[in-house]
Amino acid sequence: MRTPFLALILLLSFQTLPARAGETVSLGFGRLFTNDALGDGQDRWRSGAYQMSWMRGPEGLTGLPGRAGELIEYRFSTRILAPANGVTPAPGDRRYAGVSALGVYTHFTDRGFDFSLGAELVAVGPMTGVGAFHDWSHDMMGMTRPSAAVLNGQFPNAFHPTLAGEIAWPARITENVTFRPFVQGRLGDETYIRIGGDILIGAGFDRGVLARDETTGITYQTFDSARLPGWGFLVGADSALVGRSVYLPASAGFDLTPLRHRVRAGVQYQGEHFGIFYGATWLGREFSAQPESQVVGSLQIRLDF
Incomplete structure (x- = not known):
């Protein structure tokens, strides 16, 4: 998905104010849009992704609670995985x-460790509409279509x-610097252990509470x-x-x-009503026939309005 496609996604990146509902309240939204065009300018392999987190918990909660189930994250994500050439792929390139995916996670802290545990239902194929949207958006903007x-x-x-x-262990180095090693596992569409x-x-x-993007590993704030x-x-790296x-x-x-390697860096600015984050992530090769990283x-x- 090349640069013009960003115009359709930017609206999805805007933050909204929390709204109360029943016995719990909406504590915030976190969103991250990722695209190959924002990195090395290509349209290949990990071509594009979008992840959104909606946090709900007791009114007045400002950080991780001390037990599971008190803070719930409802997560939506979508990804495009594509061959390097979307018109005539090379033999052996990825399909x-x-x-x-729709997921439900709970976040909590115990004995100095931060926990994030959850489940997702991952849908793959034409029924997701991802391929059709990819094709339509490129056609509308005069870009090369798959x-x-x-x-x-x-x-x-x-x-x-x-x-x-x-499981993460946040270790404060100075007042505003934290080193946060972690171990992560996944069992389903992909099965891995990550350090x-x-x-x-x-x-x-x-x-607040941080969530981790599946594609890049970038952590983003979810509490308004x-x-x-x-x-x-x-x-960061993993x-x-x-x-x-x-x-x-x-x-x-x-x-x-x-091993599948990632190295990332990012910068953010937050003003009174406007905030922006940009990060770049080097993704190592995922399969032996992949000729290079990206x-x-x-x-x-x-x-914030």
Whole structure:
């Protein structure tokens, strides 16, 4: 998805004010849009993604609670996985996949560790509408469209129940600098164990509740009350041992790389009514026939009315 496609997504990046509902309240929204065009300017492999978190919990909650189930994240995500050439793919390149997922997570803290545990229902195939939207948006903006052969050859409709979890240990280095190593696991559409860490600088990262983007590993703030004015920075890296991926099936001859690596950096600015974040993530090769790594960019824009 090249740069003009951003125009359709930017509206989805705007923040809205929380609204109360019943015995719990909406504590905030977090969103992150990722696109290859914002990184190395290509339209390949991890082509585009969007992830949104809606946080709900007791009124007045300002951070992680001490028990599971008190704070709930409702997560929606969508991803485009594509061959490097969307018109005439090279032999052995990855197959097109349109992916959408709905998930429910709980976040809590215990004995100095931050926990995120949840489940997702991951949908793959033409039924998601991702491939059709990709084709329509490129056609409308005069960009190269994925060929009919690529879209017709995408993974068929399927659902993949998925479990996911993360344990992080935030260690404060200075007043505004936190080192946050983590271990993450996933069982479902992809099965992996991942180890990594992030250095988070600035008030926007040391309070509230952070969620992690599936594509890049970037952590983003989900609590509206934690968006304090000022600058923030992050750097991080991780490696995953992937045991299985429905997007790179061994039955089709794909050999997974021994480890899947990511390195990321980002900067954010938060004003009184406007905030913006940009991050770049280097993604290592995911399968042996992938000729090189890629760089994707991530964007978040927040407007508070």
